Amino acid sequence: MSATPRNGALHALMTDFESPSQFMQACVKVRDAGYRHWDAHSPFPVHGMDDAMGIRGTRLPWIVLVGGITGFSAALLMQWWMNAVDYPYVISGKPLLGLPANFPVIFELTVLFSAFACFFGMWGLNGMPRWHHPLLANDRFRRASQDRFYVVIEARDPKFDSERTRAFLASLGGAVVEEVREIVEA
Amino acid sequence: MMKPQVEAWDNTKDDPTKPVELILGGNDFTSITEKVSDIVLERKTPRAWYIAITATAGLTGIMFLMIAYLFMRGVGVWGLNNPVGWAWDITNFVFWVGIGHAGTLISAILFLLRQKWRTSINRFAEAMTIFAVICAGIFPGIHVGRVWVVYWLFPLPNNQAMWPNFRSPLLWDVFAVGTYMTVSLLFWYTGMIPDLATLRDRAKGRVKQAVYGALALGWRSSHRHWHRYEKAYLLLAGLATPLVLSVHSVVSFDFATSQIPGWHTAIFPPYFVAGAVFSGFAMVGTILIPARKWFGLEAIITKHHLENMNKIILATGSIVGFAYATEFFIAWYGGNPNESFAFINRAFGPYAWAYWTMVTCNVVTPQLFWSKKIRTNLTVMWIMYIFVNIGMWFERFVIIVSSLSRDFLPSSWAYYRPTPVDIMTFVGSFGLFFTLVLLFIRFLPMIAMAEVKTVMPIADAHSGERRSVGDYHGDIPSHIRDGGSPK
Structure with a gap:
């Protein structure tokens, strides 16, 4: 697929981890920081994540x-x-x-x-099927289905502030903090 | 693949102080992903694959030619006579439906029982279930005689304002097998969504990206999705478990609710289900052993997995043997002369050759699995699987044909012999089965990557603090296992 589109509005900030335990500790921190529109992505369901993320039971x-x-x-x-x-x-x-x-x-x-x-x-x-999503257009994110663990905080979150959230994500100890842009139709 | 290393991988030693390593060879998430998805995406299709699929597609073609001939001439082209109105076709139907049961047992029942070793083989076994049920579905469909009104099997409005009889076990079969096929497909596809996303993310060509991407439904490995996904998977497993037990029970009702001596027995449902699991595991093993070698998957599908399968074969084979003995006992103890005749006739009548083939293959062979040497020897176990496959086909043949050929009225007794059309239709159904298996291993991930990753020790976010991940041996707290103090 083509390179990550850079011209759209900011969709989210993302950082990634190599091991499930770092990943889970990071999720606990994001949960406790009070973010609501955020998600954690991993190649397999990590045991105990529902608690770490504060996900409520499904109907x-x-x-x-x-x-x-x-x-x-x-x-x-x-x-x-x-x-x-x-x-x-x-x-x-x-x-x-x-x-x-x-x-x-x-x-x-x-x-x-x-x-x-x-x-x-x-x-x-x-919300499946949804073939069109900013994360799917991000090249770095492809390893979420393979061997890396991602924490993503969306820009629409009321607590989101591009500078402070970026610093917060950097403090979690992940590899890099990266911007995820909205897809813009040519 | 380096040979000496593979030979050294042995996780079949029962050491209760260590968790069994389910994945060997120092694999991590990356290497598991590469090993499984490269088979589909990167590796050049082996020439043997083309040769194999040409052969199996040829056999499939023969089956369809035979079916076309049958449609033109009628069921007289089979060896059916009066009184043997059901023979190879129904034998083949029961045989193929039974094969499917191992897949559901591995995918659903072992999931509910938290048998972690299932993750290496469940995708393969589930695929086999679907292919076996496709083969099974053909036989009753072509056996109806007037194929042009085959839609009468279903409750469809028609110009005669006529509905099917819902009190007939043959109609129950339509619903049981139809539901089984559908639910197996949903379960298989649900399990495959995360792996299809992996293939989408690793694919290089536009076509592959588009196809796997479409099939992956936009899966983003999100934990909010995983949460509902895992619940859905658990619920489907819970639904598939009673379903798989019902399917072969309903198949056995086709016989048990009739009045033919040798069929009219209450033991049939559990006996059929045990036999189905028995035969299905043998078929899974028959394909798995060559597949793991050809594709270098010895580190993922380990000897421990195969040994566990052999233990299930031993258990279900013993149930089957016990059921044979119970049938004989009841035939004698029940005091019904027709019933006891039917069983003496099975063992010593004109079909004695088939009966003793069945007993040798199904009762004697699996007992060899009591020996650990035999149950961990790949060559020997593969030969045993072939025996079981043969034996279980003969079981259905013996039940169906020996009972029908000598029923209540001696003047109407007749011996059944298959015609070449019977034989080629059955052989052709193997062609269809293996064609589907070959397409599956070429185009879809044959190992459930996401599930395998969850049972690796490195997947545990609390490793070091909690109990280790393994199978039942892993229930030993790590500080006792490692001889240290609790953290």
């Missing part, structure tokens, strides 16, 4: 629960309507809606709907 499980209930009800209604109402099947005098025989499909659709809710719920909460 994803509730979305999945709704998906599961939908799947369960849809499967039950579908089988009842198709086999007992719209096209009644009489097989060896058995009841038209017999839960034991209808349960396998109910179970499968509960799992199916829950899995879709989980998959797309995660996309929705994470």
Whole structure:
């Protein structure tokens, strides 16, 4: 990809670390400094980061629960309507809606709907897909998915001040403090 | 890859005072990333790969030719007769669905059980699950007879205002296998998103950057994302676990809810699930052993991983053997003459050759894994995997064909023989399976890089303060393990 665009407005300041422990200590400091619009990027989920960053629990499980209930009800209604109402099947005098025989499909659709809710719920909460992001245009940031650990404070944070935040990030002990610019369309 | 060094890597010694090293060869985050992603991005495609895919694609072509012939002429081109209306096709279906189960066991159940060694092999096993289920799905689809109304399997509105019968286990199968395929795909893709981002960030060509970039969905390795991602992964694992147990249970209902002697048994669901895991692990091993050698991944997929797999094969193989014995016991103890005849007929009737092949491969061979020498010897274990693959195919064949060929009415008994079309369709399905495997190892990361990184000792932000990272041996506090005082 082309070189990092430098002409856009300041999106964020970023610094990077080599080891998970330095990274986590830095995150604790950013959290305690009171920043809100900031993030930590690493090639794998570092254990204990939720606390270090002060991330609250996600509502994803509730979305999945709704998906599961939908799947369960849809499967039950579908089988009842198709086999007992719209096209009644009489097989060896058995009841038209017999839960034991209808349960396998109910179970499968509960799992199916829950899995879709989980998959797309995660996309929705994470704002995915988003192919166009200032960080993705930054060449240095490419190692975030490989072997380096990044702390990024965004310019829209109320506490952000380009000089003071830069000094603060430099004090965390990372390698370099770098500016991340907004992407400007040619 | 330097040979003598690889030979020296042995992490199968059970030393309870040290955590097992899951990743060998002094690797760090950088080297893991390079080793795995270079296979896809940097290395020249080996000539052997082209030769292999030509062969497997050829076999796939043969399978589709056979299917075309079947569609033109009808199921009479198979060796089916009256009373054997289900034979190789359904055997192949159950065989392939079963193979898939190892992938889900490794990816979901071992994840819930916090078995960290799964990270080196889960991507591969999950890919295999999907490919095996694709192969499985073909067989019932082409077996329906009137293929032009195959959509009747699904509850679709049609001009006869007719709906499928939801009380039929064959319909349960449609939902179970369909859900299994879909959820396995979602789980596999979810696990791959961070690694696709790695490939996007390392790719040099525009096309590769665009394709991997699109597939990575703009993943930025953010911890706010990781948080939801890990929750999603955990939930999918929790959903996939009961699902995988249900799939082969439902497959076994196809038989167990019928009245054929030898099929109508309550033991089928657990017995089928254990057999499925057993056969699936053997298939994972069959492909993994050559793959780790060809691509120099011995440091990531270590002997310890293979030994653990062999222990699971031993456990599930013993369950399968025990189930065979239980079936015989119940056939005698239940006092039903048709049932006891069905089992005596299996072992000593016209299909005795198939029965004893099955017993040798599935009951006798895995027991050799009690020996540590055998379970850590690559050549021997690979041969054993082949035995298990053969044995598990024969298990399904024995259950299906021996029961059908001699049912209640002796005047209608008949012996089933496969035709060349039967055989070539089955062989061709291996072509399809291996074609998909070859495409996978060429274009996608075959090791879950992000997950492997999490189980390396250097990934622990508290290393030195807390317990070490390893597998169960790592539960020993570091000050006891190292003989020092607590920090």
